[in-house]
Each structure stands twice: as C-alpha cells, then as structure tokens.
Amino acid sequence: MIRIGLVPIGKIPESLVALLTAQVKDKLKDSALLVEIHPAVALPEKNTPAFVLARLAHLLSNNQQKFLIGLVEADISESEDDFIYNREEHSRRMGLVALPRLRPEFYKLPANEAVFQARVLKLILREIALLLGLSLCQDNKCLMYHARNLHEIDIKYPSFCLDCWPQLNTKISKI
C-alpha cells in the first residue's frame, strides 16, 4: 500500500491539518493510497526549498512506497526576489506546499478560509500526483494543469480530469 504522509512544518493549527487531510483522503478515496498525518516539525533555519526538504528527508524510510508532502507555514523562496507555492523532489519522494501566499490576506484582501483551503488542497493533490509520476495536463480545469498564478489555481476544479485520473491509478498500480 502506498502511503502519503502530510507533514506540518512550522506552526499550523491541528484543525487545519486534520481538515486538509480529510479532504485529501476524500478526493483520493477511490485510489489505492493511504493518507496519514505526521507529527509537526520545526521550520528550518532558512526558508529555501532545499532546507525545507532536508527537514523531511530524515522522516523518510527506505520504504519505496512512502511519500511525504510538507505543509510549510513560511514563505519559501530560492532567492530574495522569487517565491514558490510548491516544489517536489521526485527522486526523494517528497514535496512541499508553502501556505502564506495562498491566503487572500497576504495581499491585503479580506481573509477567506474557504478560498485558502481550496488552494492548499489543490496544490497538495497535484504534488502527490507529480510524485507518483503523473505528467502535467493541458486542461486548465484539471488539477494537473500548470497554474502560473493564484487565479489559475482558483479556476481549476479540485479533481483530476478524465484523462489524468485513470493515468494516476495506473501509476499507483505500478509503484
């Protein structure tokens, strides 16, 4: 059984992690994936993808069927004038989703928890699928579409298209 671990990195409310985990489980309930929550770990000393993924690395075992997604309560960037919403490292079976820029209030807009949670959910599902070997999709409503900004994330459906869903399950069956 392939296991997907969600790892809070930084101070994230347990209720939010539990809710997101339940939503991810629901979206993947017809697949052969087991989704579980890991205990939270502290933020790394530098907010770069490499430092965040290093936090996850020691949680990985030799189990080739285990994958980790870090949910990071920090703005993650490669350099000072750059930022990322998500990143994956296929060879180490782990990825991350950075939360702060997914909140409307980051942009001085009214807080909207539903919008925020929908964005996080879509990015987690996409990270999981990328780690499992699914490719990007041209359908801008599909989770696997390469959204370049929040608007493009928002207009996606929180689901895989009719091409991607069977492909994902084929990938899962071969791991």
Ligand SMILES: [Zn+2]
């Ligand atoms: Zn698709």
